[in-house]
Amino acid sequence: MSPQNIRIDVHHHFFLDAEKKAKKNLEVGWRTPEENLPWKPLISLDAMDKLGVRTAILSPPPVTSSSIGEENRSEVRQQNIYASQLCAAYPDRFRFFAGLPFLDDVEASLEEIAFSFDVLGADGVALISSYGDGNSAKYVADDLYDPIWKELDRRSAVVLLHGTQTPSSTPYPHPWLGVPITEVPNETYKAAAHLVVSGKKRRFHNVNIILTHLGGSTPFLASRVAALSHHMGCPLTPDEIIDDFKSFYYETALSAHETTLTAMSTFVPSERLLFGTDFPAVSTKTAGWYTENLENYFAGRPLDLANIMRDNALRLFPNLGRTKAQ
Template structure:
């Protein structure tokens, strides 16, 4: 694979070896409802959303999905650590969830919904939105970020203060999409070329997952299936470190318990499908725990194509595995998709 392609500002589809299938299921796809707010957050995060993706519209996502061979995408809100609890925060999440549900109903074979919640520090608001999203809207899952709050007072999602949220999600056997998010007022990104999405967000995903594991929350709520963004960030390389050192620091779980709990997460490939990452993940978790993700429209179609090409090249000699990662595993995790999508008897073939 030519890793130099990543650094180019525009990646031509002519560089791709294979034509793309039209049957992938994307579990990492965002909606940007407010362009002004998105641009302001880009400045804070040190990120550049491609100009062609703003202002965002359903047509932009559908065109990208067609170009990328994505048949179906689960929509989630931008991964921002919510501000302090407020009525405005509740209203924003309700508006997002209503709009996402509308898209899912308008395009039933193209869009699903990972509903957003107001800050988990607004416990009553979060629980009410779970009831509304999973009960009334029939959302496919819930989107959470790695921590809530500001600076030194921020709490990771395994904090005891959020147990009621986890208990309710467990009762409902919910699917959770967990995305890393840098907490406001915390350490800034190290360099303009290393904005929060480049280096901080993947590590925040790992830290949140590790927090759930070492606090025992991952096994306390076994009915929740958690999908980690970006192949878990740095998790595949640091899981063994947590397993070895946390018991030394007083964790009640033993080494193998910790490794087993890390293996129980699901992992999606957005901005992470490189042969090194994929080889590590394939050795670490069962293949049926690896899902396809794009992170569109935060990145360009060309960037997603580059990572998709890497994925196809990695599994070139085993199209059955490629089919499972690109589509089949998602159909197993979300059984309703079998009734929504036109099934194919042949494996995914790039």
Template sequence: MSEYEEQTERPLCIDVHHHLFPGNLQKANQSARVGFRTPPENLPWSPEVSLKAMDALGIDLAILSLPPGLPAGAAGPENRSAAREYNILMSSICDRHPGRFGFFACLPIPSDSEAAVAEVAFALDELHADGVALASSYGNASEATYIADDAYDTVWHEINRRGAVVFLHGAQVPSSTPYPHPFLGIPITEVPNETFKAAAHFVVAGKRRRFPNVKVILAHMGGTLPSLAPRVAALSSYMGCSLSPEEIIQDFGSFYYDTALTAHHTTLTAIETLIAPNHLLFGSDFPAVDHRTVDWYTKNVNDFYANDPEQLAKVLWKNTSLLLPATLSRLVNFKSISDSSHYPKRYG
């Protein structure tokens, strides 16, 4: 147990999957378009909404990111300007609440490579972002391109040169077929598969090996990836991929995975067979869901590792603190100016 854990009498927790909903997003309307009901108590979102939930859930620090698809619009001056404004907004939230937030910067559409590379530099060097957030794909319908498309290589080169972290989140892309049921809309059936498709694209296109210094976090435990990875490994050669099954599985295992809206005995058992113990990170997906839902998934993590407190600590905070060293220094600095004794000890 670290000195900080002893002082607060509970496990530390760092949340790598925590969104902000800027006012111009009109989140309630956006959610309604895909049949999802964002908890009304989380809207309109403000940092205080997150802080209240974080205190109730025992989350010390959350890494903010925009929902995929922002900044919206075509490549050009407006898209570039929106990315800059969003990043300054996230940085200002971190400044106003020291020790509670970090952020993954958004970028202009990566095909606008000069602007995207410039925003990487500004966000990481000037605003001290923890990394950058990318969507699984950009563009609409047949015009969409996935994140390993050659058009994005200039951006990947820069991120790789820096050895930076990328938070990769599935886009809300509709299927070409109707929903099977109103209860099984885009957020449930499509977003997890988009994360898988983006990660698989990155692997079979050889980009995982071409850009080995990039540290990629896959949202929602990679979505459908754990069950489909062996299928990609064995069958992609029939489509012309030159990588062996063992190389493909190795590349899938090199990603980091967060637990947001995914953690259960079944999924945690599967992911443990694919990745190293230091590649699983805690995520909540708040405020897309209410704190009761986050609590249910968090309890699943705690129950799964009940007999392995060291691995539980790795998932809740140690793995993230190694991947993002600035997070722990923020917490230590925060402890020196703030009494955190009001946080509850979770699950005994």
């Protein structure tokens, strides 16, 4: 693989417990490809070779507990250690985002940040848009989580922010339109908007936040937030709100199409876009379809394509750049 063709996938999962994953899928209306379960690193490596991906930054499945406890802390620690072991076993192919405990467990989350960065060598952390169930759920900009953001800001950390698989108050409309398809993109948008209007995106500006799936609904609703949230009392001006939305990074998993990429090209420069696949939640064929769309769209702009596929990630993750042969 020539240096020009190296791709870096910033949205790539690993699953330790296939049975738990399959059960969760049934609850939210999603079918992970059978050939990807039970997941093993060789499954990802085979897909990466077919997709031209040199390095994948692994992210853990979301926390499975909605309460503070030793079981949750232990589960997350086990996942992070396992991810670091994969990176040691395949140093040219895998890096990882650390998972954190249920975020209300602020002390344990701070401990896991320190352990993951200082001992395991994580490249960032993976967060979901909200923590908890129903009316007790808190979005990531909640004041309770400020000590976590403060520590991430001190470290100039990278955060991969993924929409939560939160069911709507009504059933999803069709078996082919489960929660990951209908709700997750809106959850990503809600978390991003919360970070912006609360002032947390501006306050913790040293944190580099990547929104998954091109931000879900974010690019299309940012202007709605800009005018209407300002009207409702947000002290930021509409232009300041738009600027803060533009300060996120956006990755392409399950979202790269002519329509969405055209919208993104008017919203942020190519330096703010990163390549992602969401494998193994989807098949190699599905990931390849989106990758082909991305390549075709930027076929006449090789520098922009190189930024998205590789160069932006190398700038965002300095350790990644130092450990890979160029």
